[in-house]
Amino acid sequence: MIAELGLAALWLAAGLCVLQLIAGAAGARSDVQGALSALVRPAAVVQGVLLLVAFACLLRVFAVTDLSVALVAANSHADKPLIYRISGAWGNHEGSMLLWVTILGLCSALVALFEQRGEQRFIKAAMAAQGFVALGFYAFLLLSSNPFERLDPAAATGAGLNPLLQDIGLALHPPTLYVGYVGLSVAFSFVVAGLLTRQAGPDLARAMRPWVLAAWIALTLGIAAGSYWAYYELGWGGWWFWDPVENASLMPWLAATALLHSASVLAARDALRTWTIMLGVVAFSMSMVGTFLVRSGILTSVHAFAVDPERGAFILGLLTLYIGGAFVLFALRAGALAEGKRFATVSREGALVVNNVMLSGILAVVLLGTLYPLLAEALGTRVSIGPPYYNPVTAVFAVPMLLVLAVGPLLRWKRDNLRRIAVPLVLLGAILAASITIVVVFTGAGVLATMGLALAALLALASWLPLAGRRITRVPLPLWGSMLAHFGIAVSLAGMASESAFSTERLVAMRAGDTVSVGPFEARLEAVEPVAGPNWTALEARVAASSNGTGATLRPQARTFTEPQQSTSEAALLTRRDGQLYAILGDAAGDDRWQLRLWWKPFVTLIWFGAILIALGGLLSLIGHLRNGVRRWKIRDAMARRRAERATA
Structure with missing residues (x-):
């Protein structure tokens, strides 16, 4: 029953x-x-x-x-x-x-x-x-x-x-992402209501900002959890592959990030009305596109559950109805929306516009790279698009975005002059130049990794510069959240660049007792033995890893499940402050040897630690905005009561 x-x-x-x-x-x-x-x-x-x-x-x-x-x-x-x-x-x-x-x-x-x-x-x-x-x-x-x-x-x-x-990561990853997707549906509903009632001012932005923030926090945590799951569960040693299913979660996050900043401008300065309305539609559109990609069966993935074309057509029909209808409504009503207040190019609003345009550019790059292979395959041509396309093309937009992100919080609203912040600009320029020089001279990293490390150093310092001249006790909670989130971006960027530039990999065939060097570690294969779990059996390797007089044992497994029958690789991770040693057990290689793949990944954990900081920054901002909203409504209620009392006096 x-x-x-x-x-x-x-x-x-x-x-x-x-x-x-x-x-x-x-x-x-x-x-x-x-x-x-x-x-x-x-x-x-x-x-x-x-x-x-x-x-x-x-x-x-x-x-x-x-x-x-x-x-x-x-x-x-x-x-x-x-x-x-x-x-x-x-x-x-x-x-x-x-x-x-x-x-x-x-x-x-x-x-x-x-x-x-x-x-x-x-x-x-x-x-x-x-x-x-x-x-x-x-x-x-x-x-x-x-x-x-x-x-x-x-x-x-x-x-x-x-x-x-x-896996516990996949037990938590989908619900967290869904909270993000659905939070964007609330923002979408507010946008539609604003168009229908012709109310697209600061009150609209204040109403939907907490929902966008909550959705953005959930998307951040969901993407980070999914990335870490793929990193240790799939056994390929990477944390992001630009897979279409990965992109399906990234695109709503990019749109939500742009919407969040645009809504903040509308709420604080009554500017960017049309831009905010459009981004509200685009953000939910991306969550619907992601739903279609994952649930329609057009992708072959562990996440793509639906294989019935009728279901895919149903979802496509919903996507067309919701998004097409919203864009038609936007086209009909956008001309009637008030323009909002204007601002100078050199202003905090101007910096936010630049960053939103860059985020939109990255979103367009990811959307094109995700959909083009599907379209090409439908026309009979198989095309593969991966990191060689995404990494340099997104960098074209990401680099100027991060540079503006470092400077933007220092600017005043409405109008400013760069001469006023000359000292911070010189300091930031010196940090950037010194970082590039150090990385080039002492590491020999590639261009993208060098820029990533230098920009991470720049942004890590710039994140806290808005505190200059302020009393710590009087810094608003949303500002603390913004600074922490920006610092988290710097931390994640440093992890990404370090992993890309400095990782070392060894693929070896070893007998028990053999030793191999990888990064700062000496790894010794002690044995490969059978083990059993609740619904699986496995071959488990014991690998003794030592570095600078300290050691630990890694136990990578090759598992075989019975219901359903499937084999998986279970990575073993040894985490230190400066990185992770990553081990995967492969097949038997004959002569009592076993294939073993080992990676040393310097500072790779900063990627997910930074994501946690970003989400915590969003949470601080959310709490601050909710407090401000309650305070604002209390003031309005008090004023309304006073007016009523005067009217009856």
């Missing part, structure tokens, strides 16, 4: 979504504010509760391995550890889409509960737009991807979850 309860809750939630759409649309009309429009908030809240019930039911049938449910039989097995039985609920197409809709419904409920003080016509229009977005996904789930479909008779055993997904 658990599956039937979940399906019933899903149908009821879909019905309430229709009510939310109708009631919100009624409330968006200035001449209709009656009982119907008052139902929009209760409908959204109850809908969120029902979706939680539906998803809890899905978790339950996976936890107990109910093989009478088709989705469980196809994606789970009783012998799996509990954490992977539960994560199997979203490690498939239907479950992942139910997770998407659940997060979407919870966001609608949060909007209904907490967005109480804004202009009611605008909020109800936003909730109608949110209902319209959700309705398409409800139709997709209930008509073509029912997660609660029964098997009669029940399966004798489950097929199991893809072994590559049986």
Whole structure:
């Protein structure tokens, strides 16, 4: 009965979504504010509760391995550890889409509960737009991807979850990314509401900025988790390969970064109105494009669950409806939007515009590189686009963006003069020149790695320069968040450049007792022995690694899973402050020898440590903006009460 309860809750939630759409649309009309429009908030809240019930039911049938449910039989097995039985609920197409809709419904409920003080016509229009977005996904789930479909008779055993997904990183990575995607849907709904009600000023930016920030934080953490999972789980030793599925998560992050800065300008200075509206549409467009790429079956990937062309066509139809409709609405209403305040080229707004243009350029490069091979293959030609295209072409936009990022926070709003910040500019220029000289003379790194290291040093210093002349206790929390996020970018960039420039690799065939040097380590193969896990067997190598009198044992494995039958490589990592030693066990090479691949990756962990700093900076900014919003509404309420008291006096 658990599956039937979940399906019933899903149908009821879909019905309430229709009510939310109708009631919100009624409330968006200035001449209709009656009982119907008052139902929009209760409908959204109850809908969120029902979706939680539906998803809890899905978790339950996976936890107990109910093989009478088709989705469980196809994606789970009783012998799996509990954490992977539960994560199997979203490690498939239907479950992942139910997770998407659940997060979407919870966001609608949060909007209904907490967005109480804004202009009611605008909020109800936003909730109608949110209902319209959700309705398409409800139709997709209930008509073509029912997660609660029964098997009669029940399966004798489950097929199991893809072994590559049986990892704690992949248990957390998809839900985190989905929070980011769905957060952008809320920003999209606010943008649509702004176009419908012709309210595209600072209040719009302040309303959607917390949602964009929350989405951006989640995307940052989700991408970092996915990158680290691919790094240690796939066994190829890299942290980013410009795979289309990787790009599908990167593109919304790029658009959200641009939107976040543009919304900040609109909120603070009432400028960039049209640009902010457009970026709101583009950001959600990128999340929909990513959903289409991963769920349509046109990609062959561990993430690409859907292989049914009809499902792909359904998602493509949703993408066309939502994004095409939003762009048509933008084209019809953009001319009627007020221009907003103007600013000089040399100003903080000007710097933010430059960076947004550069981010848009990187987004265009990634989008073209992702879609072109798919288009070429559809026309009968197989094309591969990888790092030789992405790395130099994105650098064309990234380098000036990072240079402006270092200077922009030092500029004043509206109008400034570079002579005013001559001393910081000279200091930053000296740091950049010295960094390039040191890297070229002492390391011999390539051009891109040299620029990466130099820009990392530049940005690490520049991130904290806005503190100059300020009392620490009076620095606003959003500014602390901005500085920490920018410093995190410098840290990640240093890790990327160091890993690219200084990594060393050894591929050897070793007998027990043989020793090989890699980086600062001496690695000795002690033995290769069989081991067993809860649902796998493996050959495990014991590798003793020592450096400067200290040592540790690495245990890379070659695993074989039974349900489903698949072999995987489990990397062993030895982490130090200055990098990681990375080991992979290969096949037997004859004569009692084993293939062993070893990497020394200097400062590679800075990539993910920097991502954590970026997310923490975003969290500080989010808390600061929420506090400011509460304070602003309290002031408005107090002023409104005073006006009412004077009017009745």
